[in-house]
Amino acid sequence: MTITRSELLDVVYRFYPRGVHKIQRIYVPPGEPVYEDTEEHRRLVEAANHGRAQYPTWKAMIRRLGDRYGLQNESLSLVAGGSDPAYSARIYRPRDSGPVPSISDRASLSFHVSLLGPHYGIHSRGEPDEIPAAVAKEIEATYPGYQPIPPELGNEVVPDVDMDGLMMGEATIYVCLFSNVWTWVDP
Numbered sequence: 197m198t199i200t201r202s203e204l205l206d207v208v209y210r211f212y213p214r215g216v217h218k219i220q221r222i223y224v225p226p227g228e229p230v231y232e233d234t235e236e237h238r239r240l241v242e243a244a245n246h247g248r249a250q251y252p253t254w255k256a257m258i259r260r261l262g263d264r265y266g267l268q269n270e271s272l273s274l275v276a277g278g279s280d281p282a283y284s285a286r287i288y289r290p291r292d293s294g295p296v297p298s299i300s301d302r303a304s305l306s307f308h309v310s311l312l313g314p315h316y317g318i319h320s321r322g323e324p325d326e327i328p329a330a331v332a333k334e335i336e337a338t339y340p341g342y343q344p345i346p347p348e349l350g351n352e353v354v355p356d357v358d359m360d361g362l363m364m365g366e367a368t369i370y371v372c373l374f375s376n377v378w379t380w381v382d383p
Contacts, residue, residue, distance in 0.1 A: 207313045208372045211240040212357040244279040247311040254283040257338040282308040284377040308374035314342045
């Protein structure tokens with residue numbers, strides 16, 4: 197099934213209010229909308245709560261992948277009570293050809309499973325190996341019905357959403373559905 201730009205923006209706008217800056221109440225004039233008071237933010241918090249409840253499924257999947265690859269779970273802020281929109285992890289590829297990851301390894305692939313809709317993303321440097329396909333296969337087996345967001349849609353800017361660390365006009369569909377962690381691995 198093909199996913200469309202319109203469908204993805206509908207998901208984004210369900211969880212992120214349009215035109216509302218994410219700033220604290222003390223900086224907003226009385227009567228003005230505050231991000232945390234919006235229905236969209238409430239839905240994001242509910243999705244994160246659901247993600248915490250379903251965390252054992254994610255943990256089992258990354259354990260399986262971690263048995264094969266040097267992996268770092270980036271979902272710990274979600275477990276600690278954050279309102280992250282996705283589970284996230286990074287895979288480290290060795291700089292040398294040795295089988296054991298070392299301190300000099302580099303993150304060269306991140307992957308994310310959205311808590312906001314049946315979507316996932318794999319952000320890779322494009323190194324020629326089987327890792328992206330293996331990760332996709334594992335995600336699709338663990339989360340039936342989830343599908344990847346194509347780059348031509350995921351990299352599209354959402355002009356009227358404010359996110360942590362990004363001003364309006366800077367967040368992409370990928371960042372909205374997977375968090376700023378998406379940007380931690382450059383392709």
